[in-house]
Amino acid sequence: MKKLALYVLIVCVMLSALSVPVMAASNVQAKSKAQVVEKDKIQTVQGNVLLGWTEIPKAIAAVTKDSDNPFLGLTVGLLKGVANAFARTVSGLGDAATLHNPEYKSVIKPSMVEIPSDTQSTTKK
Numbered sequence: 001m002k003k004l005a006l007y008v009l010i011v012c013v014m015l016s017a018l019s020v021p022v023m024a025a026s027n028v029q030a031k032s033k034a035q036v037v038e039k040d041k042i043q044t045v046q047g048n049v050l051l052g053w054t055e056i057p058k059a060i061a062a063v064t065k066d067s068d069n070p071f072l073g074l075t076v077g078l079l080k081g082v083a084n085a086f087a088r089t090v091s092g093l094g095d096a097a098t099l100h101n102p103e104y105k106s107v108i109k110p111s112m113v114e115i116p117s118d119t120q121s122t123t124k125k
Contacts (some may be wrong), residue, residue: 041099048092055088097098
């Protein structure tokens, strides 16, 4: 368990180090297209690798809401969420491996984790 925590810490530090060029490049007024693409890819990598796990509760909530069955949400939603989280995290790692290739586009849609905004009020009218 300690080794796993150490590996996760190392990955987080490495991804944080990737954001340093993004912050430094933001001060430059004239950016080339490659720099803009690289900045976008760094943000996509960070979002997908660090937030890929958020697909799990998102899928559980969506299945529970669609079926009105909490048990179905916890079983089917959990399985769908784990599959989506795995796909998003692997996609983020693939984006990291091809970071300096401006022609590469993310294979997962949407390219970043989308958090649904529930605008409906829970109070009765």
